[in-house]
Amino acid sequence: MAHDNDKAATPHLDQTNPTVNALPDQNSLTSPHGHDGDTALDASTPSEEDAIRYPSGFKLFALMLGLQLAVLCVSLDNTIIATAIPKITDQFQALSDVGWYGSAYLLTFCALTLLFGRLYKMFSVKWVFLSCLALFEIGSLICAVAPSSVALIIGRAIAGLGGSGIFSGALVILAYTTPLAKRPIYTGLFGAMYGIASIIGPLVGGAFADHVTWRWCFYINLPFGAVTATSLILFLHLPKRQKNHAAGTSFWQTINSFDPFGTIFFLASVICILLALFWGGSKYSWGSGRIVALLVVFAILLVAFTVVQYFVGENATIPGRLIKQRSLASAAAFAMFVGASFFVNIYYIPIWFQVVRDTSATTAGVNTLPLLISFTVGAMGAGSVVTKLGYPTPFMYALSVIGSIGAGLLNLYTVDISTGKWIGYQILFGFGIGIGMQQPILLVQAVVPLSDVPIGTAIIIFSQMFGGSLFISVAQNVFITKLVEGLAGISNLGVDPKSIAGAGATTDPSLFGITDPAVLSQMKVVYNNALVWTFKIALITTCLSALAVLGMEWKSVKAEEKPTNNGEVSTDSTEIDVAKRGL
Template sequence: MSITTQELEKHSKEIDPEDQTSIEALQDAEPRLESKDGLQSTIAAEPKTSSAPDNEDADPEYIKGLKLAIVIGVVALASFTMLLDTSIVVTAIPRITSDFHSLDDVGWYGSAYLLSNSSLQPLTGKFYRQFSSKWTFLVFLGIFELGSLICGVAQSSKMLIVGRAVAGMGGSGLMNGGLTILAACSPPERRPTLMGFLLGFAQLGILLGPLLGGVLTQYTTWRWCFFINLPIGAVVAGILLLIQVPTRLAGKVPLTATFRSIFHVFDIGGFLLFAPSIIMCLLALEWGGSTYPWDSAKIIGLFCGAAGNFALFLYWEHRKGEGAMIPLAMFKNRIVWTSVVVAFFLGATMLITSYYMAIYFQAVRGRSPTMSGVDVVVGIVTTLICAVGSGILAVGRIGYYLPFAIGGAALNAIGCGLISTWTPTTSTGKWIGYQIIAGIGRGSGMQMGLVAISGALSAAENSIGMALLIFAQQFGGSVWLAVASTIFTNGLNKSLAKYAPEVDPKVVVNAGATGYRSVVPASAVPGVIQAYSQAVNYAFYLAAACGVAYFVFSWGMGWKSVKKPKKVEPAV
């Protein structure tokens, strides 16, 4: 049904005239409003938070056969490219720092991407709810490709960081978009299989990234680590443009919608409070102790500004209620908030170990970019195998995810702790074995947050829960990677003073992780290697600490079976 002009006038007597066009005021009545000039605009009502599962459309129209396979294939390819971009740069970073003399910026190469990605993550669900899923996906893909192009042609470290931030903005909507398109194209009974394929294929990006990045860096240039995204994106966009993707979401924001309507629907006020809070917090962590002292006015001001702004954001979201960018009511569910916290610390352990393993193998062990990529593949393969296997066992066989979450968290913390004991002479068996232990832990627990939230929330709430989980993992990685960068830089300066006092620390830092051997005297190289080893271990200490926090919070994810009961046929 739709609201007539007479009914609208009746509502206007009960609502303040200033709020007659407010989405929230008329949401319970109907999301379809008639404007004063006779044009109708349809604004989707925000979903209600409830524990009851949503019903599927009575007569859904799904695509089938080859067309479905092509759609799922191209969105999986885009997700693969996005995850490839997060890991391919790992083995290229040492060479980048040498070319740009920018060792201090190592943390920003990952944090800039993750910061912009996590800042936009909560909004992506609203974009896909209000606009065509295919065109929204293509817009995010275009922004991601633009960021990759900027990185590829970067002439300075700052330009590269800007490119990484732009790519992160685009990447924020690719995984959510892929899952949204998948749900629109396939019936419920086929979605778990297709989702498993999409996530599994996308995870190959993490697996192949370090190895491919090492090969491109050594035999061509590190710039191809970013240029490689351009032809892949062109293929994905070209195929999607030729295929009609069903759109099942209720609302669309029309061209006639007012700015005030858009402001309410997308909770722009919440975003404008949320993003600066995250940026100020990360800047304080990145600059504290390196660029500025921790007790300097700038660092204290950034922390205070972040805290104050975030308090305003929480108040705003409380007032928005169900229409908020991040509905605070969801955090009353213990399984939800503990799963989000677990993802926050899991993302930290994954990113810190990935980035600083590459520095260890190239700076400490003297490996080439290609061989350093080979050296870390064992841990990534273990993670991938255990992620797929634990998901099948937890959901399809055992039904309880908590043992995998707790056991995986424990092994992850132990593995990170063992990795922090690496020295310049650690045996091959040890550095392989320690990676396997950490990989088993990460892989076993990686999907348990998704499983827990899926079982704790209704179908209508699941998309929001997934967005929160993705945000927490990305944001956790960006925050703790910035902290690790500060710890590493400070640790390197202190260790150089201890093991290579005759070397100017600025010379070593400016030369980068792979260039210092050519700028310091040969007699001082062993001391610098020892200093690098100690500084990398400091970063691994932080990863181990995050692993312990991950283990502690895993206990709150709930002892709940997610295995579907078998249907019992009634006796005849």
């Protein structure tokens, strides 16, 4: 059992690791009541502390290993297919579906993050987590055996659904399995695992695509998931009160607490806008009835969602009182634009290497290391400086400046660009994005009341992931449109440009009877120009992030020592700032 100095009224939030903190409302996740944020995990009472018997030794090792593997798999799925996409499109002859391979996963991942917060509050954390893990594994299996591009997209969507609950559940389980004093160590490990997975994802995906099959990008999740499930089933034992806290709630009260109408309206509106952006200008003209109908329905559903959020109050998916906080609203917009820039480049830079520079998928993954490593270095360096100085807002300004310069330089990619330039441009972009991408979470922790910190961080992560899913679809639409236009400009191509655009990105042109060196050279230039247009999307969104920064407060999150009731010293910066505001 934990010592007295390990007790806390709420699960601890690691102020230095925003990636791991970006989860649904943890103060309400284990609340015995049905109101969000009204009550926190009452772990400081003797009966509650007695009920929690922290595992140690092999049990703790097995649980942490299982959770780390789960976080690894979910994080890998963000980037692992980036270098495998050309091989996938070659097999399915579905280049026009590239955007959906990323968007389907990101969409369900980000859209349901807040909903899973309510599920963890109302039901057993252990079995909700295992259910999420099962969904993720089922989705991975569908992707691995997919007979068509549509099946792969469906599998990605199911995997994203499960993944959205895995992240939040991992931190909740951590609160029950480690004492407060040791918890930052393990949350730090989760953050490190996320960074490692982001870096090795394209490398692993490229290696599988080149030397085995791209399907192993998804098969790899199955054994890791089995280890996680086994460790949790055997060694995770939660307090009985937490397991049964929904017993006194009626069925309809439980349903209403999930904001069912708001969730339905929100998901439907997101699907409509994504379909409109994905099809508009490529499959259908922007003035076609289908696209206009999708945009109109999107607007109606968005209005309906807003109205529902107003009337359901604290049961709202996104409480209105938080959106009214200008720094939170600005931070959410900033996160959306930055997430869009990061994910668009992560997906299309590897394609550029394979199509324009004729590299293998593995080499394309290696060639993206400058971006990913510089991103990690920037994030870690900025985190250290903010810890000392206390102000995250200046780093968001720096992102808008340095990131925009880097994104602009990526637009200078040409067929014969030198190695030093394509490496240097990636480094500048990656470092610029890294120093500010996670700072909005730190700012939110400083400007909202303590009970709203978890939901605030969840809103930021949702915005980040939604920006990625939204603008990957936009970039794909632009890419196909510009590719078809460019190919149509080659006078002696001899093939319908749409046929080439509909084939795989690395399909051998000789399959279309194209062998003339002059034509092949022109095609490579067209592909380069079309891909550079996706980099322009990243440039635009990075520049737009500067507008969002203007609405943010300059609030310090620097930890200060403060005596607690029992004479110990607290360095919880969020509590200090809340106390200063009299909240």
